Amino acid sequence: MNNLLNKIKSNNYTKNDLIEALSLNSDEAVSLFSLSDKIRKDYCGEKVQIRGLLEISNICARNCNYCGVRANNDLVQRYKMPIEEIYSIALDMDKKGVKTLVMQGGESKTYNPFDLADLIREIKSNTDMAVTLSLGEHSFETYKLWKEAGANRYLLRHETANKEHYKYLHPDGVLDTRLECLRNLKKLGYQTGVGCMVGSPGQKTEYLAEDLEFIRDFKPEMVGIGPYVMHEHTPFKGEPNGDVFLTLKMLALVRIITKTALMPATTALATIGNEGYKKGLSVGCDVIMINFTPQKYKILYEIYPGKKCISENTDTILSTIKDLIISCNRQVSIDQGHARNIIKNQK
Numbered sequence: 001m002n003n004l005l006n007k008i009k010s011n012n013y014t015k016n017d018l019i020e021a022l023s024l025n026s027d028e029a030v031s032l033f034s035l036s037d038k039i040r041k042d043y044c045g046e047k048v049q050i051r052g053l054l055e056i057s058n059i060c061a062r063n064c065n066y067c068g069v070r071a072n073n074d075l076v077q078r079y080k081m082p083i084e085e086i087y088s089i090a091l092d093m094d095k096k097g098v099k100t101l102v103m104q105g106g107e108s109k110t111y112n113p114f115d116l117a118d119l120i121r122e123i124k125s126n127t128d129m130a131v132t133l134s135l136g137e138h139s140f141e142t143y144k145l146w147k148e149a150g151a152n153r154y155l156l157r158h159e160t161a162n163k164e165h166y167k168y169l170h171p172d173g174v175l176d177t178r179l180e181c182l183r184n185l186k187k188l189g190y191q192t193g194v195g196c197m198v199g200s201p202g203q204k205t206e207y208l209a210e211d212l213e214f215i216r217d218f219k220p221e222m223v224g225i226g227p228y229v230m231h232e233h234t235p236f237k238g239e240p241n242g243d244v245f246l247t248l249k250m251l252a253l254v255r256i257i258t259k260t261a262l263m264p265a266t267t268a269l270a271t272i273g274n275e276g277y278k279k280g281l282s283v284g285c286d287v288i289m290i291n292f293t294p295q296k297y298k299i300l301y302e303i304y305p306g307k308k309c310i311s312e313n314t315d316t317i318l319s320t321i322k323d324l325i326i327s328c329n330r331q332v333s334i335d336q337g338h339a340r341n342i343i344k345n346q347k
């Protein structure tokens with residue numbers, strides 16, 4: 001066991017070693033989790049970053065087979081938040097001490113990219129917030145426009161590093177295009193986030209090992225990993241949810257491999273895992289995202305069902321999450337929480 005973990009820690013491992021680590025039983029995984037927690041302490045410290053999530057639109061042109069807001073789901077009532085409303089919520093978040101705004105939405109041409117660029121510029125000029133975008137695949141020029149407007153980070157989960165599996169999950173997507181987008185984001189200087197689901201239909205343990213190898217080679221600044229949660233109104237209806245224990249092993253391995261990546265304890269983990277946020281923090285996570293989307297929209301942004309929303313009141317959510325962080329003997333960060341390798345030159 002120690003030999004296996006030492007190999008992974010010193011970046012001297014094979015794909016089979018990763019598969020073996022992902023297959024550890026609960027007794028064996030104690031050493032894995034204690035190593036990932038130690039690496040988190042040594043490389044990242046005790047701070048936990050709070051990010052403010054705003055689900056700006058559920059309009060999407062894509063048909064990912066696992067997603068509740070996929071284009072072909074006619075049962076979804078679609079919305080697009082007005083730009084002015086997004087701006088006003090951003091100001092409110094800033095006042096409440098939340099120093100990162102994450103604007104997430106379906107992949108579509110719903111917003112004019114120039115309007116979004118103006119919005120980013122306004123937010124950057126009038127708040128002390130970092131701006132993260134999570135709006136899917138776009139052209140190099142569009143990513144450049146938003147970067148030049150001041151966006152700091154972009155989340156684009158790679159979803160799976162295995163081509164066939166990617167096609168199985170995304171009938172209208174191509175892994176190479178996804179990876180090209182990720183390379184473009186890095187080239188443009190975004191702090192770039194990748195990630196995948198654990199337990200998605202068709203996934204094999206060796207695919208997760210391939211995800212870990214991809215993460216090692218791509219060197220993302222952020223990695224988001226959560227369990228697959230089944231949605232009734234998708235082609236994957238009836239498939240079992242992802243396994244929480246396997247998700248925790250995956251998170252621990254990402255921490256050991258990347259050392260410094262920003263890693264959220266995801267809402268999906270909190271949704272199906274008892275005390276999911278705490279478990280995530282205990283194996284190496286250092287970010288929690290709080291949903292600031294107004295209730296009238298939040299209920300329509302159902303990528304998966306039963307999403308963990310502690311309260312409708314954002315003040316209550318904030319104080320609950322801060323208490324949770326402190327109860328884990330960690331500190332609530334009050335800064336923008338930029339990626340550790342490129343903190344310099346970020347506004």
Ligand code: SF4
Pocket residue numbers: 060061062063064067068069070071105106107136303
């Ligand atoms: S996962 Fe994202 S891109 Fe895929 S259908 Fe859902 S919102 Fe659209």
